[in-house]
Amino acid sequence: MNKICCLHFLQCLLLGATQDCVFNEDKKEHNFGRACCRSDGLPSDKDLITGTKICCNGTLHDREGQKCCNGKLYDPEEKVCCGSELHTRPPTPHVCCGGVIHLDSTPPTLGCCGGMEMYNRTTQICCEYNGSFSVASKNNRDCCYDKDYDINKEHCVSNRVVGLGEDLCGDTVFNTSSNVCCNVTLHEIPTYPWKCCGENVYDVNSLQCCKAFKTTIPISQNCCGKDFGTNSTEICCNGVAHPKEPSLTCCGTERVDNVTTGCCAAKPYNTTTHQCCSEYMNIIIKLC
Structure with a gap:
């Protein structure tokens, strides 16, 4: 051969x-x-x-x-391959479904859902996803992946069908009129003006959210680091709070004075004995 x-x-x-x-x-x-x-x-x-x-x-x-x-x-002009078998091609429109040839009308109206179930495309919908499928009436219905649902009573959330006025918090269905979901944690809706901060809710009239660490502090403070904030008498140096003084500024997480101390790549150095070579990756070298 x-x-x-x-x-x-x-x-x-x-x-x-x-x-x-x-x-x-x-x-x-x-x-x-x-x-x-x-x-x-x-x-x-x-x-x-x-x-x-x-x-x-x-x-x-x-x-x-x-x-x-x-x-x-x-020869595709004479034969049709359906269900891994050859069949004589019908003279009219047709659909292969479940290994069987089904004759269609003109214009065509039939479809094959999931490769197994026949449905009428003018009156029905086919919901297919990941090898699973369902057929339902088109009347007031839509698909949620492989499931159908009543659009007047339900909606689709993350591959789940839930009622109108409901939502998902992780895998839990909850009522949006009485509960709120903060980072997959359910809470009753507070009586005060609120927002989520990480997994918690907080009162926006008295607190603010430090989003980088998902913690709350009083609105009179500024976010600084993970566990605390700074007020008007403090300075925040890269997440560390220090008492504020006119002659001091931040260098990394430390305070330095502007007179004899410089800052090189977030590291303090004595300007009377050393210098910062910024053209060489901010390396501190001793003066000659």
Whole structure:
């Protein structure tokens, strides 16, 4: 036989996943990349990629006017491949579903949901997701992944169908008129003006949220670090609070004076004995 697969039949089946072997094109028995079927022992990658050849049952054939159905070549003008079997092509519109040919009308109205269940596309909807499916009436209904729901009573939240006025907090359904979800933690809606700060709710009239650390402090303070804030008498140096003094400024997490101390890459140094070489990655060197 002058047309052979690059691997023996068994090797193609066992090694297809790693060798990118095309054995039967209609079954997608190959990976992306280098094709496996060869003609006369020579690589046929170019022929397959350019669409001039078809690989069927481990053998390379001219693609024009031919398709492959479960290892059998056929003329798509005369035959239909359905359920891995060849059928005579009906003269009218048709749908293959569940391995069975179903005759359709003109214009076509039938569809196949999940590859298994017939439905009327004008009056029904098909909800498909990840191999699961359902068919329902189109009347006031929509899809939530593979489930259908009544749009007048429900809505879709993160692949879940919940009632109008409901939402999800993690995996828990809650009533939005009486509860609030803060970072997957449920709370009763407070009587005061509120916002979420991390997992907690807080009174916006008296507190503020330091979002970087998701902590609350009085509105009279400024956020500084993880556990506290600063007021008008303090200075915040990279998350560390210090008493505020006119002659002092921040250098990293420390306070330094502006007279004899400089700051080099967030590190203080004595300006009378050292200098900062900013052109050399802010290295502090001793003066000569």
